[in-house]
Amino acid sequence: MTQLTALGKSSQPAPAARRGGRRPRRAIVLNLVAVLAGLLVWTLLATVGVQGLPTPLEVAAKAGELIADGTLLGDALASLRRVLLGFLLGTLLAIPVGFLMGWYATARGLLEPYVQFFRTIPPLAIIPLAIVLMGIGEVPKVFVIFLASFLSSVVSTFQGVVDVDRTLINAARVLGASDRTIFLKVVVPASTPFILVGMRVGLGSAWGTLVAAELIAAQEGLGFRMQQAQLYYDLSTIFVGLIAIGVLGLLMDRLLLLAERRLTDWQERR
Missing domain, CATH: 1.20.5 (Single alpha-helices involved in coiled-coils or other helix-helix interfaces)
Structure with missing residues (x-):
C-alpha cells in the first residue's frame, strides 16, 4: 500500500504547478x-x-416592495427548499448508480438502457404523469426536479469511472491492491472531477425545471410568483423572479465550484 500511495503522489503536479486556487x-x-x-x-x-x-430601477423598486412585505423571501425559501431537496436526492442516487454502471459490466447492461431512455424524455414531459400518480402536493414538484438532477449527474459519474486511466488500475493490481482498494484509492479520486461537473450540470437542470415544477398547484415559490405576475402583465415582478433564480443558482454553483477546487487540488489547472 505504501507503493500504491507513492504511485498516486508521483502522478500529482508539484504545488508550483497548481493553478486556479484564487480567481x-x-x-x-x-x-x-x-x-x-x-x-x-x-x-x-x-x-x-x-x-x-421595465428599467433596472423599476425592477429594483419592485424588489424592494417584495422584500419589505416578505413575499420575495418566502418565495425564495420555498423554491430553494424544492431545488435543494430534489437536487440532493438526485445526486445521492446518481453517484452510486453511476459507479455501479461504470465498474460492473452487468450493472451497466441492466441500467444503461433505462438511463439513456429517460435522458431523451424532458423532465417537463413527466409533469402530467407525476400529477396523476402523486397528486398536487410537494412530492411531484420535488420528483420532477429530482429526475432532472439525477439524469445529469448519473451520466457524468458513469463516464468518469469509464475514463479512468487503465494504466493506473493495472499498476495498482501489479502492486497487489485488491479491487476494493483500487476502487477507493484510484477510481473514486479519478472520477471526482466528473462527478462534480455532473453535479453542476444537475444543479442547472434543477433550477431550469423549477418554474415548470411550480405549475403543479403551487401556492408559493419564485416560479409561482412569476406565473401569477404574467396574468397581470407585471413585468417587474417577473424580472425580480428571474434575477432571484439566477442569483441563487449562481451562488450555489460557486459553492460547488469551490468544492471542486478543494477536492481536485491535485489536478493541474490552466
Whole structure:
C-alpha cells in the first residue's frame, strides 16, 4: 500500500504547478464590467427600445416592495427548499448508480438502457404523469426536479469511472491492491472531477425545471410568483423572479465550484 500511495503522489503536479486556487483580479474586473454593460444595455432597451420593458430601477423598486412585505423571501425559501431537496436526492442516487454502471459490466447492461431512455424524455414531459400518480402536493414538484438532477449527474459519474486511466488500475493490481482498494484509492479520486461537473450540470437542470415544477398547484415559490405576475402583465415582478433564480443558482454553483477546487487540488489547472 505504501507503493500504491507513492504511485498516486508521483502522478500529482508539484504545488508550483497548481493553478486556479484564487480567481485572478482581472477575471473579477471583467465580470463587473460585463454586469455594468448588461445593465446599460438593459436601460437603453427599456428607455428607447422595447415597449413595456421595465428599467433596472423599476425592477429594483419592485424588489424592494417584495422584500419589505416578505413575499420575495418566502418565495425564495420555498423554491430553494424544492431545488435543494430534489437536487440532493438526485445526486445521492446518481453517484452510486453511476459507479455501479461504470465498474460492473452487468450493472451497466441492466441500467444503461433505462438511463439513456429517460435522458431523451424532458423532465417537463413527466409533469402530467407525476400529477396523476402523486397528486398536487410537494412530492411531484420535488420528483420532477429530482429526475432532472439525477439524469445529469448519473451520466457524468458513469463516464468518469469509464475514463479512468487503465494504466493506473493495472499498476495498482501489479502492486497487489485488491479491487476494493483500487476502487477507493484510484477510481473514486479519478472520477471526482466528473462527478462534480455532473453535479453542476444537475444543479442547472434543477433550477431550469423549477418554474415548470411550480405549475403543479403551487401556492408559493419564485416560479409561482412569476406565473401569477404574467396574468397581470407585471413585468417587474417577473424580472425580480428571474434575477432571484439566477442569483441563487449562481451562488450555489460557486459553492460547488469551490468544492471542486478543494477536492481536485491535485489536478493541474490552466
